[in-house]
Amino acid sequence: xxxxxxxxxxxxxxxxxxxxxxxxxxxxxxxxxxxxxxxxxxxxxxxxxxxxxxxxxxxxxxxxxxxxxxxxxxxxxxxxxxxxxxxxxxxxxxxxxxxxxxxxxxxxxxxxxxxxxxxxxxxxxxxxxxxxxxxxxxxxxxxxxxxxxxxxxxxxxxxxxxxxxxxxxxxxxxxxxxxxxxxxxxxxxxxxxxxxxxxxxxxxxxxxxxxxxxxxxxxxxxxxxxxxxxxxxxxxxxxxxxxxxxxxxxxxxxxxxxxxxxxxxxxxxxxxxxxxxxxxxxxxxxxxxxxxxxxxxxxxxxxxxxxxxxxxxxxxxxxxxxxxxxxxxxxxxxxxxxxxxxxxxxxxxxxxxxxxxxxxxxxxxxxxxxxxxxxxxxxxxxxxxxxxxxxxxxxxxxxxxxxxxxxxxxxxxxxxxxxxxxxxxxxxxxxxxxxxxxxxxxxxxxxxxxxxxxxxxxxxxxxxxxxxxxxxxxxxxxxxxxxxxxxxxxxxxxxxxxxxxxxxxxxxxxxxxxxxxxxxxxxxxxxxxxxxxxxxxxxxxxx
Numbered sequence: 001x002x003x004x005x006x007x008x009x010x011x012x013x014x015x016x017x018x019x020x021x022x023x024x025x026x027x028x029x030x031x032x033x034x035x036x037x038x039x040x041x042x043x044x045x046x047x048x049x050x051x052x053x054x055x056x057x058x059x060x061x062x063x064x065x066x067x068x069x070x071x072x073x074x075x076x077x078x079x080x081x082x083x084x085x086x087x088x089x090x091x092x093x094x095x096x097x098x099x100x101x102x103x104x105x106x107x108x109x110x111x112x113x114x115x116x117x118x119x120x121x122x123x124x125x126x127x128x129x130x131x132x133x134x135x136x137x138x139x140x141x142x143x144x145x146x147x148x149x150x151x152x153x154x155x156x157x158x159x160x161x162x163x164x165x166x167x168x169x170x171x172x173x174x175x176x177x178x179x180x181x182x183x184x185x186x187x188x189x190x191x192x193x194x195x196x197x198x199x200x201x202x203x204x205x206x207x208x209x210x211x212x213x214x215x216x217x218x219x220x221x222x223x224x225x226x227x228x229x230x231x232x233x234x235x236x237x238x239x240x241x242x243x244x245x246x247x248x249x250x251x252x253x254x255x256x257x258x259x260x261x262x263x264x265x266x267x268x269x270x271x272x273x274x275x276x277x278x279x280x281x282x283x284x285x286x287x288x289x290x291x292x293x294x295x296x297x298x299x300x301x302x303x304x305x306x307x308x309x310x311x312x313x314x315x316x317x318x319x320x321x322x323x324x325x326x327x328x329x330x331x332x333x334x335x336x337x338x339x340x341x342x343x344x345x346x347x348x349x350x351x352x353x354x355x356x357x358x359x360x361x362x363x364x365x366x367x368x369x370x371x372x373x374x375x376x377x378x379x380x381x382x383x384x385x386x387x388x389x390x391x392x393x394x395x396x397x398x399x400x401x402x403x404x405x406x407x408x409x410x411x412x413x414x415x416x417x418x419x420x421x422x423x424x425x426x427x428x429x430x431x432x433x434x435x436x437x438x439x440x441x442x443x444x445x446x447x448x449x450x451x452x453x454x455x456x457x458x459x460x461x462x463x464x465x466x467x468x469x470x471x472x473x474x475x476x477x478x479x480x481x482x483x484x485x486x487x488x489x490x491x492x493x494x495x496x497x498x499x500x501x502x503x504x505x506x507x508x509x510x511x512x513x514x515x516x517x518x519x520x521x522x523x524x525x526x527x528x529x530x531x532x533x534x535x536x537x538x539x540x541x542x543x
Contacts, residue, residue, distance in 0.1 A: 001201075001202075001380075001381070001382060001383075001384060002356050002357065002358065002380060002381045002382060003201065003205060003356065003382060004355075004356055005205070005208055005209065005355055005356055007205070007208040008201070008204075008205040008208055008356065008382065010177045010200075010201050010204060010205070011177070012176060012177060013174040013175065013176060013177070014174065014175065014176075014177045014200050014201070014204065015088070015089060015091070015172040015173065015174055015175065016088040016089075016181055016200050016203055016204055017052065017085045017086075017088040017089040017172060018089070018172050019204050019244075020085075020204070020207075020240055020243040020244050021045065021048070021049055021052070021085065021243060023244075023246075024045035024049075024243075024246065025045060025046065025049055028046075030045065030246075031044065031045050031046035031049075032044050032045075032046060033045060033246070033248075034248045035048045035242075035243065035248065035249070036048065036078050036081060036248065036249050036250075036251055037248060037249070037250045037251065037268065038077050038078035038251045038253060039077070039251075039253040039254075041078060043078050048078070048081070048082070048085075049168075050168040051078075051082045051163060051168075052082055052085045052086045052089060052170075053086075053089070053166075053167070053168045053169060053170035054162070054163040054164075054166040054167065054168050054170075055082050055083060055086035055159070055162060055163055055166070056086040056087075056089045056090050056166075056170045057166035057167055057170050058161075058162025058163060058165065058166045059086060059087065059090060059092075059117070059142075059162065060090060060170075061162070061166070062117065062139075062140045062142075062157065062162075063116075063139070063140075064087070064090060064092055064116060064117055064140075065090055065091065065092065065173070066090065066091035066092065066173050066175065067091065067092070067093065067179075068090075068092045068093065068116045068117075069092070069093045069095060069113050069114055069115045069116055069183075070083075070087050070092055070093070070094060070095065070115060070116060070117045070118070070119065071095040071096075071097055071106075071109065071110055071113070071115045071117070071118040071119070072084065072094060072095065072096045072097065072118075072119050072120075072230065073097050073099060073101075073106070073118065073119070073120040073121065073124060073128065073230075074099070074119065074120065074121050074144060074229075074230075075099050075121060075124075075228070075253070075254075076228060076229050076234070076238075076251045076252060076253060077121075077251055077253050078251065079121070079144050079159065080096075080229045080230075080239075081229070081239055081251075083119050083159075084096070084229075084235075084239070088181060089170060089172045089173065090173055091173035091174070091175040091179075093113075093180050093181065093182065093183060094181065094182040094183075095109065095113050095115060095182070095183050095184075095185070095195075096182065096184060096229065096230035096231075096235060097109060097185065097230055098228060098230050098231070099121075099124055099228070099230070101127070102127055103127040103128075103130040103131045105185075105193060106127055106128060106131055107131035107134050107135065108192065108193060109185050109193060109195075110131065110135055110136075110137070110138055111134070111135065111136045111137065112185075112192075112193075112195065112388070112389070113183060113185075113195060113388065114136075114137045115135075115137060115138055116137060116138065116139055116140070117138065117139060117140040117141065117142065118138055118140075118141045118142070119141075119142040119144065119159065120141065120142070120143060120144065121143075121144045121145060122143045122144060122145040122146030122151065123145070123146070125141075125143060125146075125156075128141060129154075140157055141155070141156050141157070142156065142157045142158070142159050142162065143156040143157070143158060143159060144159040144160075145159070145160075148160065148161060175200060176200070177199065177200050177201040177204075178199045178200070178201060179199060179200055180197050180198070180199060181198055181199060181200040181202075181203050182197075182198050182203060182235070183195045183196065183197050183198070183388050184196045184198070184230075184231070184232055184235075184331045184334070185331075186331055186332075194387050194388070194390060194393060195387060195388025195389070195390070196330075196331045196332045196334075196385070196386070196387065196388070197386040197387070197388050198334045198383060198386075201382070202334050202335065202382055202383040202384075203235075203236075203240060203334065204240075205356065205382040206236055206240070206334055206335035206382055206383060207236060207240045207241040207244045207245070208244070208355075208356075209335070209354045209355040209356050209357070209382070210237075210241050210245075210354075211245065212341070212354070212355050213325075213327075213339050213341035213354055213355075214272065214300050214341075217245050217247065218271070218299075220269075220271065221245075221247040221271045221272055222247060222248050222249075222250065222268055222269060222270050222271050222272070222297075223237065223238065223241070223242050223247055223248070223249050223250070223270065223271075223272040223273075223274070224238070224249065224250035224251075224252065224264055224265065224268065224270045224272075224273055224274075225237065225238055225252075225273050225274030225275050225302075226252065226256050226261060226274070226275040226276065226279050227274055227275065227276065227304070227305065229251075231305070231331075232329065232330075232331050232334050232335075233274065233276075233304045233305055233329070234274075235334075236334065236335065237274045237302070237304075238251065238274065247272075248268075250264055250268050250270060252264055256279075258279070258282045258283040258285075258286045258289070259286065261273075261275070261279065261283060262283065262286070262289060262292070262293040262295070263293070265293070265295055265297065265298060266293050266294050266295065266297075269297035270297060270298065271297055271298060271299050271300065272298075272299070272300045272302070273298060273300070273301050273302070274302045274303075274304065275301075275302075275303060276303065276304065276305040276306060276516075277303050277305070277306050277308045277309060277312060278306070278451070278511070278516075278517075280301075280303055280308070280312050280316060280324065281309075281312050281444075281450070281451055283316075284312065284315040284316055284319055285450060285473060289319065290319040290320055295320050295322075298320070298322050299322070300322075300325060301316065301320075301322050301323070301324050301325060302324075302325045302327055302339075303324050303325065303326055303327065304327045304328070304329060304336060305516060306516045308324060308326045309437065309440060309441040309444055310347075310348040310441050311441050311442075311444035311445050312324065312444065313326070313347065313348060323340075323347075325339055325340055325341070326339065326340050326348070326349070326350060326351065327339040327340075328350050328407070328419065330405060330406075332383075332384075332385040332386075332387075332397070332403065332405075333379065333381070333383040333384060333385065333403060333405075334383045335354070335357070335381065335382055335383045336354060337353060337354055337357040337359060337379045337381055337383075338350040338351055338352065338353055338354070338357075338359060338379075338417055339351045339352075339354060340352075341354070344414055344415075344416070345416060346412075346414075346416050349412075349416045349417060349418050349419075350409065350416075350417040350418060350419050351416060351417065352415060352416060352417070353379075353381075354381070356381050356382040357379060357380070357381035357382070358379065358380045358381065359377065359378070359379050359380075359417060360377075360378045360379075360402065361373070361374075361375040361376070361377060361378070361409055361410055361411050361417070362375050362376055362378050362402075363375050363376075364376075366399055366400070369410065369411075371410075371411060371412060371413050372410055372411075372412060372413075373410055374408050374409070374410045374420050375408065375409070375410070376404055376405070376407070376408060376409075377404075377405045377407045377408070377409040377417070378399070378402040378403065378404050378405065379402065379403050379405060380401060380402050380403065384398065384403045385397040385398055385403040385404070406422055407419060407420075407421070407422060408420040408421050408422070408426060419437070420435050420437075421435040421436060421437060425455075425519055427454070427455070427456035427464050427466055428456065428463055428464055429456060429459075429462050429463060429464045429465055429466055429497060434454075434456070434466055434497065434498050436453070436454040436455065436519070438494070438498065439452075439454040439466065439468065439490070439494065439498055439499075439500065440452045440453065440454050440468075442490055442493045442494055443468065443470065443486065443490065445493070446486060446489050447473075448472050448473060448476040448482065448486075449470055449471075449472065449473070449486075450471045450472055450473045451470075451471045451509065452468055452469060452470045452471065453468070453469045453509055453517045453519060453522060454466060454467070454468045454469075454500065455467055455469070455519055455522050455523050455526065456523070457502070457523075457526040457530070458526060458527055458530040465501050465502065466497075466498065466499070466500045466501060466502075467500055467501070467502045467503075467504065467526065468486075468500040468502070468503050468504070469503075469504050469505075469506050469509070469522060470486070470503055470504070470505050470506070471505075471506055471507065471508065471509065472505060477505075478503075478505025482503075482505075483503035483505075486500075486503055487499060487500070487503070509522075510522070
């Protein structure tokens with residue numbers, strides 16, 4: 001680990017909640033400043049601290065303490081923040097989970113992590129309820145909201161009752177700086193979900209590197225965005241980062257839409273906005289958005305969770321006048337490790353390592369790749385890949401202290417990193433290696449294309465053939481003629497071997513909750529079609 005910033009010289013024993021919250025309680029004036037806007041609610045640092053202490057005491061009354069594991073299933077709201085900070089104050093281990101996860105995954109996470117309790121919003125309890133008979137270690141389920149009497153009759157504790165019946169004074173529990181503070185489970189699209197462990201010093205240290213990438217902090221800064229707090233992007237940038245640097249965070253409650261994000265930026269004069277590429281792609285396609293909404297307060301717009309396509313960067317700048325900052329990190333590292341923050345960072349690249357991070361591009365033998373040659377991106381910094389009770393996967397993930405990401409990249413002569421593809425997304429067709437992102441970016445330049453996903457479909461001769469799934473903008477319809485038009489359009493922009501031989505028009509894509517297209521599902525569907533075709537051909541020959 002790299003802890004080279006003055007702010008990351010942590011003592012052996014720490015408490016994360018004290019670190020991010022107590023600095024705001026030294027004076028009454030500071031304590032009365034706004035920490036979070038959550039829906040229509042305004043929460044000061046003083047009120048937040050009182051709620052955290054009350055919830056901490058309530059959880060302690062249920063037997064939750066140092067080292068205990070607690071799952072959170074809470075949409076973006078101040079209740080998520082209160083529960084997370086209360087658990088950190090108790091020295092417990094937080095397991096944030098996405099609200100769209102289904103029973104099978106939730107039950108797996110609960111049992112794999114040996115969770116002692118689950119805290120869940122009442123209106124999304126159904127999937128937890130389905131798994132209750134299978135829970136091996138869960139002793140308590142706390143419901144947020146809902147009918148208290150009805151929930152109590154079903155064996156649930158009430159979040160509101162825990163807070164109302166508890167005092168607002170609580171002594172924090174000291175833990176080691178290298179103790180596990182939180183575990184974020186991956187989506188599990190290619191197998192069982194993997195638990196990504198993060199230590200207290202990682203969660204405390206990562207937000208310290210952010211101001212340097214933003215050109216410093218300003219007194220009027222306000223942050224908001226769409227990442228779920230249960231995702232490392234949201235946990236870091238919408239909760240820990242604003243708390244550490246004394247800026248208000250706007251939590252958008254309820255269903256997100258491009259219009260709601262625009263309205264939030266305009267209403268609160270947001271200066272720092274975070275979202276995923278899919279959300280930005282939706283926003284630039286809102287008719288006359290640059291005329292309908294005032295985004296003049298924005299000084300930083302950050303994109304994370306997936307590579308940002310150059311076409312989206314250009315569209316955003318043309319419409320709203322600000323640069324989209326491309327950042328890359330992962331659930332495994334918690335923190336972002338590359339971003340376009342330095343003056344020498346080039347537009348459309350991944351940029352340079354953040355403070356407290358180093359990056360390399362290595363070959364299969366672990367040697368540095370020459371300038372311009374594609375290899376595997378390896379990083380070392382304030383976080384690192386540590387899988388929960390998965391020694392086999394762990395042994396594949398780290399070499400000589402370097403965490404091996406799943407991304408293929410190259411470094412240019414100026415030390416700037418460029419993303420090529422996810423390692424498992426690269427298409428190998430007729431001996432050529434095709435980056436899906438490069439094809440998708442070219443497709444976005446066509447006036448009819450709203451979003452696309454390019455995969456390698458199985459082919460008996462080519463190995464894989466390049467296939468594009470395309471979602472069109474309103475007013476356009478898929479047809480063989482349009483498919484041919486797209487093919488001709490791409491021939492003017494890409495090498496011939498990169499041009500898809502097949503186009504399939506769709507109305508939606510399977511996605512993770514963080515906006516990433518689940519290419520694995522598209523690949524599985526193609527593989528199934530291929531196998532069915534082979535069986536049909538074999539049957540025809542027999543007949």
